[in-house]
Amino acid sequence: MSEYQITYWRELPSLVVARDAGDVVKAPLAPRFQEAIDSAAMTLGAVDSDAYLAGWQRAPWVSAEGSPGKVCEEVAARLEAEWPPEALASFLSSLEAEGGSPA
Numbered sequence: 001m002s003e004y005q006i007t008y009w010r011e012l013p014s015l016v017v018a019r020d021a022g023d024v025v026k027a028p029l030a031p032r033f034q035e036a037i038d039s040a041a042m043t044l045g046a047v048d049s050d051a052y053l054a055g056w057q058r059a060p061w062v063s064a065e066g067s068p069g070k071v072c073e074e075v076a077a078r079l080e081a082e083w084p085p086e087a088l089a090s091f092l093s094s095l096e097a098e099g100g101s102p103a
Contacts, residue, residue, distance in 0.1 A: 002071045003061045006079070009037040010044075010055050011091070013083065016076045018068035025068040027076040036088040043095045 007015040014037060016027045028034075046052045064071045 001063060002066060002068045003063050004068075004071050004075050005061050006059045006075070008057050008059065010040065010057075012037050012040060012088075013079045016072050016079070018064070018072035018075070020068050023068045025072040027072045029076060030080060032085060032088060033083070036092060039092050040095055043092065 002018050002020045004016055004018040006013050007017070012033060013029055014033055015029065018025050018027075041047065041052050041055065044055075046055055064075075066074070
């Protein structure tokens with residue numbers, strides 16, 4: 001039995017960490033996620049260190065079947081499928097349309 005945790009910048013996922021009693025595996029998401037995070041931060045005016053760092057959050061740990069490596073890979077793949085490039089672009093457009101307010 002493993003458990004995983006997702007790190008987000010606001011609503012945007014960035015990293016998956018999975019662990020069990022003896023192993024920890026980390027899977028950063030595709031570079032397009034960090035690019036979207038940076039763009040969202042600029043749009044929202046979170047340009048200084050404190051404002052940028054305040055946007056980061058970790059979800060609670062979730063139990064999952066399988067090894068940490070398998071769990072990490074599956075969760076990362078699911079997040080990437082849930083946030084295709086078009087969804088990231090739409091999210092960023094909604095921030096701009098609302099004058100920098102989160103969607």
